[in-house]
Amino acid sequence: MAVKIxxxxxENVPVAVAEQLxxxxxxxxxxxxxxxxxxxDHNHLRRAHQKGWVFCTHDADFIDMAMAGEPxxxxxxxxxxxxxxxxxxxxLELIAAVYTPTEMINRIEYI
Numbered sequence: 155m156a157v158k159i160x161x162x163x164x165e166n167v168p169v170a171v172a173e174q175l176x177x178x179x180x181x182x183x184x185x186x187x188x189x190x191x192x193x194x195d196h197n198h199l200r201r202a203h204q205k206g207w208v209f210c211t212h213d214a215d216f217i218d219m220a221m222a223g224e225p226x227x228x229x230x231x232x233x234x235x236x237x238x239x240x241x242x243x244x245x246l247e248l249i250a251a252v253y254t255p256t257e258m259i260n261r262i263e264y265i
Contacts, residue, residue, distance in 0.1 A: 159228075159250045159258060162207035164198055164216075165191050166234065171210075171242040178243075180250050183207065195219065203227050208258050210246065212237075220262055228258030232265035241265055 160181040163172050172182035185191055185198065193201075195215050202209040208228035209216065216229055230249065232242060245265045249258075 157255055159253060159255050160207045161246055162202040162209050164211045164213065166212040167210050167242065168239050170239045174239065174243040175246055178247060180247065199224060199226055206255055217262060226260060227255065229262045230265065231262065237265045
């Protein structure tokens with residue numbers, strides 16, 4: 155069985171996105187699930203990388219960290235005021251269907 159992408163949503167992405175993904179059989183963990191609200195950006199990205207999770211955020215600082223060479227297992231970026239819950243769910247469902255975790259390493263996707 156192929157390994158499937160798992161998502162880690164930072165505290166700025168609505169929890170409802172993770173709930174909808176889970177209903178579709180896609181693993182989605184939130185910073186809230188892990189009781190990590192307020193954790194530093196570097197620690198969030200590092201944790202996602204260590205666990206092999208694709209990181210989902212509205213925070214452009216993560217793009218800057220990736221461009222500066224911070225290793226990651228994928229970053230999905232969406233603009234908070236332009237992308238609602240449905241946009242996130244549809245896009246992440248597509249990413250999970252199209253890419254493998256290996257293909258997402260150090261890859262940035264924009265909604």
